[in-house]
Amino acid sequence: MxxxxxxxxxxxxxxxxxxxxxxxxxxxxxxxxxxxxxxxxxxxxxxxxxxxKLSRKIRSMITLAMLVAMARPHELSVHVRGAIANGVTKDEIQEILIHAMVYSGIPRGVEAFRAAEATLKDMGLE
Structure with missing residues (x-):
């Protein structure tokens, strides 16, 4: 079964x-x-x-912010792809990373931006 x-x-x-x-x-x-x-x-x-009670788009946004806070660039890259599939835009991803960076720390934000940019480039979105 x-x-x-x-x-x-x-x-x-x-x-x-x-x-x-x-x-x-x-x-x-x-x-x-x-x-x-x-x-x-x-x-x-x-x-x-x-x-x-939460859409996949919102869940993706929350997940990206948490992965910035936890400094998990590999998982962030994976979830950038999932976020795009769930309707999160490139501009929204950028804002999520900025917002999360302010609360999580600049080094974590820098790492997140680098991982997200590489993934967006790989997807042909950057």
Missing amino acids: KDPVFAGGMKVRRAMWGRDGAEGQINAAGDFIWPLQEIVTKYCFGETWTRP
Whole structure:
């Protein structure tokens, strides 16, 4: 029987990163990484990103700000792609990074801008 929470999580992942981006992670998961992929797909995307009171766009905006605060440029790059898919504009991403930088610290903001710019360039948006 297919787990509906996992299936919902995969639907969100596909919408944000495309079929290859979502299923590539799942298909590449070996025995060691599989529990991580299962938890991320079910708990993060299947149970959290599918909650109805915030749109995916707003969730992406919040996630970007938190990743600046935590100084996680790799994850920020991943979520820039997801944010664009969720309707966040390049200008909105810029404002989120500026706002988060003020509260999180300039070095974290600089790192976030560099990661976001590289991702936007890779996507042909910069």
